[in-house]
Amino acid sequence: MKETIHIYHxxxxxSHFERWPRIRDFLMKRKALHKEQGEACYLFDIGDHIDRSHPYTDATRGKGNVIMLNEIGYDAVTIGNNEGITLSPEELTDLYGEAEFPVVLDNLFMEDGNRPGWMVPDAYLTTRSGIRIGLIAATADFSTSYERMGWKVTGPRSALEAAAPRVSRQSDILVCLSHMGSSEDDRLADHTEGRIDVILGGHTHHLYPDGREVGGTLIAAAGKWGQYIGEVTLTFDHAEGRVVQARAEVHDTETLPKPDDDTGxxxxxxxxAADLLSATVFLNPTELKGGWDGPTPLSDLFADALLFHTGADCAMFNSGILLGGLPEGPISGMDLHRLLPHPIxxxxxxxxxxxxEEAYDLSLNPEWPDIRLKGLGFRGEKMGAMIHQGIGRGKDGKLYISGSPADSDRMYMLxxxxxxxxGFFFPAFKQARKEYFMPELIRDVLAGYAIRKFGTPSS
Known part of the structure; x- marks a missing residue:
């Protein structure tokens, strides 16, 4: 006997919710259809479902996203770096408190080496006919960021290569939820030699319209931002006790029927989110205008905040991160989110x-302000002019740092x-020693400094 199993991913x-109503209705209708046909159907999310650049996700710290996954009835998820390193350990621990699905993850640990209670290293689903589907999963190796926040993350591919034999011995079908990226998925498939039946990929936003086969494993991926829904169809032969056919496809959500709540x-x-973030964070004594062309009162305030928060010698950033200005009077959490939506x-x-000195001179590139910057956490439009605080050239042509001539051999903190x-803009930065401040985002830095400088309604 042969049996068909449907997997949607x-x-x-x-947090691009523009097409979520279409995704929701499509998946719920497909679930109902397969149930009517007596065929197994499972839904998985492969991470980075949340993004604090959306005010609703920020206001609910991702719990609103979990409600959406619950509503559709997802069967399992794994996390991406947006879940893992833009939420504090306490927030991440609390994120899935109301989840009606397991969070599968094999390469994240607490500082003491134990696994957090909100996740499982593997999971198992069983069809009505008794086919046992094993799930393994791993997230991208942002080890420096995770360690800064009190987590330990191990190499994702090595964790999965170790888990595959163990879980496959207890399963008829082995599925991997991989937030590692396309090249690591290929290596995993090649190294496990067909032991994994399906790898569902993410992280690098790759799209495989028809899937691809590597080393006897089907790899599927559905792009980014809800533009596509992935579908994998497996044919399992009970007599042979294995998957005899696997195919992948994607559904373009732009072409799906629009529900009544699609546009709203x-x-x-x-x-x-505006309601949840409506409380006043600080009182602004005067209007602060922004701009992309150079320093403004608002960029000066942010530069001061950055230096105060980090204790560095000087600061440098692009003016394009400031999406507007701040009015005089009470400033709410929503005002700050509109100004600095970036998960940076x-x-x-x-x-x-x-x-x-080399980096400073490079930052003066006249072409940079008009660059249309995409990715890297940036959620604005263009880069804007570089802002410098505590660093610049004097009339004598020398570079000054914190008011003193720069010493070529001395080490400074920027x-x-x-x-x-x-390394895309400043190649030397990639290899230099770095200290990341996490989980605070740059809007948190501005808010903390402004509260200290200007006060709150109750102060």
Whole structure:
């Protein structure tokens, strides 16, 4: 006897809720259809469902996203780096408190080496006919960031390669939820030699419209932002006790029927967020205007906040992170989110005077302000001019840091944004010693400093 099993998967939604009503209705209808046909159906999310750049996710610290997954009836999820390193350990521990599905994850541990209670290293699902489906999962190795927050993360591929033989011995079908990225998925499939039946991928936002086979394993991936829903169809032969056919496809959510709440869903979530974030954070004594062309009173305030928070010698960041200005009067959490929606953390980079001078000169590139910056946590439009605080050239042409001429051999601490540490703009930053400040985002840094400087309604 042969049996058909349907698997639907999403990944890297990043709180793009614009198409969520279509995803919800499509999946719920497919679940009902397969149930009517007597065929097994399972739903999995492969991580980065949350993104604090959306105010509703920020206001609920991701719990609103979990409610959405519960509503559809997901069977299991794993986490991405957005769940893992943009929430504090307490928030991440609390995130799945109301989840009606297991969180499968094999490479994250507490500092004492124990696994947190909100996750399981593997999970098992059983069809009505008795087919046992084993699940393994791992998230990307952002070890420095996780360690900064009090977690330990191990190599994801090595964890999965070790788990695959153990879980497959207890399963008829082995499925991997991988938030490692496309190249690591390929290596995993190649190294496990067909022991894993299906790898559902994410993290690098890759799209495989028809899936791809590596080493006898089907790899499927559904892009990003809810633009596609992935579907894997497995044919299991009971006589042979194995999967005899596996195929993958994707469904373009742009072409799916539009539910009644299609256009208003995201707007309603933003309205809820505005209510949840309506409390006054600090009192602003005067209007602070922003701008992309150079320093402004608002960029000066943020620079002061960055230096105060990090204790660095100087600061450098792009003006494009400030999406507007702040009015005089009470400033709410929603005002701050609109201004700085980015899931970006502050960072201190230790550089020699010579390296810092090179970076400063590079930051004056006249083409940079108009660059349309995408990714790296940036949620604005264009890069904007570079802002410098505590660093600049004097009339004598020399570079000054904190008011004194730079010493080429002395080491200095530069406060900046984590998006600049990947080497795309400043190659020297990639190898330099770095200290990330987590889980606070840059809007938290501004808020903390403004509260100290200006006060709150009750102060």
């Amino acid at each position: 999403t990944n890297d939604l990043h 869903y995201d707007r309603q979530l933003r309205e809820k 953390n502050p960072c201190v980079i230790t550089l020699s005077g010579a390296e810092l 406060a900046t944004l984590d998006l600049f540490t990947y």
